[in-house]
Amino acid sequence: MEHTKYLVVGSSHAALEAVTAIRMHDAKGSLTLLTRDPHLPYSPTVLPYVVSGRSSPDGIFLRDEKFFADNRVQLKRGTALKALHVERNAAELADGSEIAYEKILLATGASPAIPPIPGIDTVSYHVLRTLDDATKLNAAIKQSKQAVVLGAGLVGMHAAENLVKVGAGVTVVEMAKQLTDGYFDATAAALIEKAFTDNGATILTGSRVVKLAPSSKGVTLTLENGTTLEADLLLVATGVRPNMAYLNGSGQLVLHDKGILVSDSMQTSVANVWAAGDCAQAKGFFTDSKVMNAILPDATEQGRIAGMAMAGDPGLKTYPGGVPLNTYHFFGRHAISVGSSKVPEGAEVVTRFDEASGRYLKAIFKDGCLLGIYGVNEFFDAGVMCQLILRRIDLSAVKQRFLAEPMKVGREIMSKTWR
Amino acid sequence: MAMFGGAYNTIAFDAAKCDGCGDCMTACATAKTGTVDQSRSRIQIVGSEHDGFELALCRQCGDPKCVTVCPAAALTKNGDSGVIEWNASKCVDCLLCTVGCAYAGIALDAGSGHVAKCDTCDGAPACVPACPHQALTYITTSRIYNEVGDWEDLFAPGLAGCQGCNTELLMRHTLRRVGPETVLATPPGCVPGMGSVGFNGTTGTKVPVFHPLLTNTAAMLAGIKRQYRRVGREVNALAIAGDGGASDVGFQSLSGAAERNEQILFMVVDNEGYMNTGMQRSSCTPYGAWTSTTPIGKGSGGMPSQGKTQDAKNLPLIMVNHRCEYVATASTAYMQDLYDKLDKAIQASKRGFAYLHVYSPCTTGWRFPTDQNMEVARKAVETNFVMLWEYNPKDGLEFTRPVDDPLPVTEYLKAMGRFRHLSPDQISHIQGKVVENLAFVKQMAHRQSA
Ligand SMILES: Cc1cc2nc3c(=O)[nH]c(=O)nc-3n(C[C@H](O)[C@H](O)[C@H](O)COP(=O)(O)OP(=O)(O)OC[C@H]3O[C@@H](n4cnc5c(N)ncnc54)[C@H](O)[C@@H]3O)c2cc1C
Ligand code: SF4
Ligand code: SF4
Numbered sequence: 001m002e003h004t005k006y007l008v009v010g011s012s013h014a015a016l017e018a019v020t021a022i023r024m025h026d027a028k029g030s031l032t033l034l035t036r037d038p039h040l041p042y043s044p045t046v047l048p049y050v051v052s053g054r055s056s057p058d059g060i061f062l063r064d065e066k067f068f069a070d071n072r073v074q075l076k077r078g079t080a081l082k083a084l085h086v087e088r089n090a091a092e093l094a095d096g097s098e099i100a101y102e103k104i105l106l107a108t109g110a111s112p113a114i115p116p117i118p119g120i121d122t123v124s125y126h127v128l129r130t131l132d133d134a135t136k137l138n139a140a141i142k143q144s145k146q147a148v149v150l151g152a153g154l155v156g157m158h159a160a161e162n163l164v165k166v167g168a169g170v171t172v173v174e175m176a177k178q179l180t181d182g183y184f185d186a187t188a189a190a191l192i193e194k195a196f197t198d199n200g201a202t203i204l205t206g207s208r209v210v211k212l213a214p215s216s217k218g219v220t221l222t223l224e225n226g227t228t229l230e231a232d233l234l235l236v237a238t239g240v241r242p243n244m245a246y247l248n249g250s251g252q253l254v255l256h257d258k259g260i261l262v263s264d265s266m267q268t269s270v271a272n273v274w275a276a277g278d279c280a281q282a283k284g285f286f287t288d289s290k291v292m293n294a295i296l297p298d299a300t301e302q303g304r305i306a307g308m309a310m311a312g313d314p315g316l317k318t319y320p321g322g323v324p325l326n327t328y329h330f331f332g333r334h335a336i337s338v339g340s341s342k343v344p345e346g347a348e349v350v351t352r353f354d355e356a357s358g359r360y361l362k363a364i365f366k367d368g369c370l371l372g373i374y375g376v377n378e379f380f381d382a383g384v385m386c387q388l389i390l391r392r393i394d395l396s397a398v399k400q401r402f403l404a405e406p407m408k409v410g411r412e413i414m415s416k417t418w419r
Numbered sequence: 420m421a422m423f424g425g426a427y428n429t430i431a432f433d434a435a436k437c438d439g440c441g442d443c444m445t446a447c448a449t450a451k452t453g454t455v456d457q458s459r460s461r462i463q464i465v466g467s468e469h470d471g472f473e474l475a476l477c478r479q480c481g482d483p484k485c486v487t488v489c490p491a492a493a494l495t496k497n498g499d500s501g502v503i504e505w506n507a508s509k510c511v512d513c514l515l516c517t518v519g520c521a522y523a524g525i526a527l528d529a530g531s532g533h534v535a536k537c538d539t540c541d542g543a544p545a546c547v548p549a550c551p552h553q554a555l556t557y558i559t560t561s562r563i564y565n566e567v568g569d570w571e572d573l574f575a576p577g578l579a580g581c582q583g584c585n586t587e588l589l590m591r592h593t594l595r596r597v598g599p600e601t602v603l604a605t606p607p608g609c610v611p612g613m614g615s616v617g618f619n620g621t622t623g624t625k626v627p628v629f630h631p632l633l634t635n636t637a638a639m640l641a642g643i644k645r646q647y648r649r650v651g652r653e654v655n656a657l658a659i660a661g662d663g664g665a666s667d668v669g670f671q672s673l674s675g676a677a678e679r680n681e682q683i684l685f686m687v688v689d690n691e692g693y694m695n696t697g698m699q700r701s702s703c704t705p706y707g708a709w710t711s712t713t714p715i716g717k718g719s720g721g722m723p724s725q726g727k728t729q730d731a732k733n734l735p736l737i738m739v740n741h742r743c744e745y746v747a748t749a750s751t752a753y754m755q756d757l758y759d760k761l762d763k764a765i766q767a768s769k770r771g772f773a774y775l776h777v778y779s780p781c782t783t784g785w786r787f788p789t790d791q792n793m794e795v796a797r798k799a800v801e802t803n804f805v806m807l808w809e810y811n812p813k814d815g816l817e818f819t820r821p822v823d824d825p826l827p828v829t830e831y832l833k834a835m836g837r838f839r840h841l842s843p844d845q846i847s848h849i850q851g852k853v854v855e856n857l858a859f860v861k862q863m864a865h866r867q868s869a
Binding site: 013017020043044045046049054055059060061062296297300304325327329332334336338379381382383384386387407408410411412414415416418419 | 463465466470473474475484487488490491492508509511512513514515517518519520521522523526527529532
């Protein structure tokens with residue numbers, strides 16, 4: 001049986017960061033990287049731009065073969081993990097072969113969650129998570145006249161914008177009362193929504209699809225209120241679920257809930273097994289319970305921590321907890337959100353909105369410390385804001401100035417505190 | 420992905436010199452955007468008059484978070500320059516890099532709609548010369564680590580020096596720089612003591628080395644250089660001598676060789692005493708310092724002994740008065756300065772006499788912890804106890820690292836044990852001498868340029 005010291009499963013952000021971290025500390029230990037994807041590593045986040053044609057599919061790879069050769073990493077593409085046998089430290093692959101590992105990292109990310117809408121298995125639809133999904137959608141979008149996007153999260157909104165730009169009629173259907181829920185509040189969401197409707201899209205929030213059926217055009221969608229929509233292109237973007245089906249058999253011993261449960265050093269409940277990224281459920285910064293924080297920056301951070309822990313790097317600093325954050329570019333405008341969108345008891349919310357310029361800022365404070373900051377068309381350094389939150393820096397003395405000029409004051413504090 | 424490669428050049432900022440004028444930002448905006456809109460500058464001065472000014476600027480990280488979070492492979496570290504490069508054609512404007520960077524090193528440039536960051540202008544940053552107060556400098560010391568690291572180390576790997584000894588550093592750097600076409604003279608002192616002349620019939624260096632007397636080093640080396648010239652071979656004639664061997668018994672031969680303008684490079688490693696024979700005082704030992712011959716104790720005839728009672732001889736200034744081709748003082752705490760001077764001294768030694776005086780803290784004789792050598796060397800310069808300057812007959816004397824705002828000399832004195840016993844009177848004597856020496860050297864600098 002093949003044997004490797006480190007087995008990393010997945011080839012995206014969490015996995016790549018783990019490889020770098022392992023190699024920083026252990027230059028020689030055998031390292032194998034396994035991915036079910038046939039391509040070189042790429043980011044799911046770039047895929048909307050492959051769909052729009054802005055990014056060429058062969059220009060998005062995050063590493064080349066040479067990187068793996070130089071770092072003595074054995075790369076196995078198009079090879080899926082089928083089952084994890086923790087009792088004998090072995091990974092069973094799709095073709096039935098096994099690899100024995102000393103330490104394994106599960107960085108298998110997530111896949112689109114398909115909602116159980118009656119009729120969904122009778123129609124054809126698109127999803128967007130892999131490069132192959134993106135190239136298919138890129139081809140389909142050019143033919144589309146009348147598209148429907150299910151789900152108004154960032155994935156759905158990105159796709160909707162691209163559809164609008166190629167001239168398709170687009171309808172976005174979202175169950176929640178507002179779009180981009182969880183990252184942006186109602187005011188910000190309204191600004192985003194207006195940008196879409198100004199460009200000819202239809203946004204149906206608070207709407208549920210109850211039935212899907214094939215039609216001559218493509219798909220007929222029936223909404224809860226009885227109206228129907230016709231679509232020649234249907235994109236399902238209603239959220240993600242972690243990839244962890246390989247935890248059958250003895251893998252069940254790896255405790256999991258919504259995702260794979262991990263400690264502050266990304267270790268699972270089972271010896272020699274770590275998990276990081278979109279498939280992991282780790283401590284949240286604002287709560288003691290374990291949460292899913294399926295965003296790119298967190299995947300890199302978790303991957304790095306896992307890699308350091310696996311290699312026994314004494315420089316390891318444990319995970320401070322996930323902070324939700326996002327940046328979103330739409331129709332030439334941008335929205336940034338950093339921190340908690342929930343307003344805990346005793347917290348103070350300050351907003352400022354300039355209707356003429358469409359600039360919106362909202363900040364949440366508690367005991368003088370920043371908990372969250374959101375801006376539409378108001379640029380500030382999200383990385384700096386995140387540090388203000390993580391370091392629990394008391395902003396009481398500069399609060400008014402901070403609200404007037406968050407970017408400037410954030411930089412001042414940065415330059416004096418952690419520069 | 421570049422993991423730890425070489426060392427890189429960097430833009431350094433001295434907050435104490437910045438008055439917030441913003442000229443650097445205008446220069447950057449002009450160079451990068453063709454506008455004078457300071458908000459578009461890649462270098463951002465932040466802060467205020469009363470709080471002090473600081474900097475938000477990309478640090479060209481070795482472990483760049485902006486690169487790790489970029490989904491489009493639009494950011495990469497250039498392994499040669501160290502610069503984190505942004506590829507406009509790959510960037511998708513997602514702004515995630517601004518989430519990754521905790522230093523505001525990459526930010527949205529509203530004017531272009533894309534992110535922008537400092538690229539050090541291909542090694543000639545526009546901001547640096549624009550600063551009217553020299554608050555920005557472009558540090559190119561990395562050359563020493565990259566280039567010099569590749570040059571051959573001409574000293575034996577094992578040396579019998581004290582732990583933390585500055586002299587080993589100096590020997591290895593100097594010999595690397597002068598290279599294999601060199602004849603080396605090392606009179607009695609720490610340098611042969613730790614192995615330059617070797618053991619059991621093999622030398623400790625990979626160049627010809629000899630062991631003259633303390634009294635005739637410069638004379639012997641001058642003779643050897645003349646002989647090589649006569650047979651038509653170009654060599655560097657280098658002496659690495661201690662301060663005792665140069666300023667006391669060796670002085671007449673040193674002075675004679677300088678007066679005859681012999682084509683040699685004479686380097687003095689000034690550790691302010693005869694350290695390898697048991698730490699006796701030399702004429703370069705400073706006032707008040709403990710040595711084994713200027714002890715601390717009851718003394719005799721009712722006169723307590725409190726360290727050396729005379730001031731040090733200023734040997735480099737005496738050498739200036741020989742009008743040598745080149746004279747300079749240097750310190751290993753300022754490597755780039757030292758290398759610049761070494762380069763000039765080597766060139767000058769092809770025309771005539773070159774003299775390099777390197778202050779060299781001695782962990783054993785000065786009594787400080789072995790990991791503090793650079794700190795002590797730096798404090799000497801920061802207090803003006805030691806001044807870094809250079810001289811040549813054409814341009815006169817110039818400070819190479821003027822210290823405008825020196826620390827009190829006690830910051831230097833308290834860093835080591837040999838001054839621990841000092842009385843307030845002795846300290847004020849030393850501080851007075853620092854001021855006097857500075858005034859003296861300034862006057863010489865002024866006179867020469869006038
Ligand atoms: C369209 C889109 C837009 C997005 N936009 C943003 C954004 O703007 N900001 C943001 O922060 N995040 C965004 N995200 C989310 C972000 O891409 C993810 O958080 C991030 O990619 C997670 O990285 P990961 O390494 O954990 O997992 P993934 O990127 O999901 O990678 C998982 C890897 O595991 C492999 N794998 C899965 N199962 C197996 C198996 N059984 N065997 C072997 N290999 C397996 C996959 O092939 C893949 O290589 C977006 C995602 C999408 C799809
Ligand atoms: S932009 Fe920020 S993270 Fe990137 S190299 Fe510069 S300082 Fe480092
Ligand atoms: S804005 Fe451009 S450089 Fe920055 S992370 Fe996004 S794609 Fe990369």
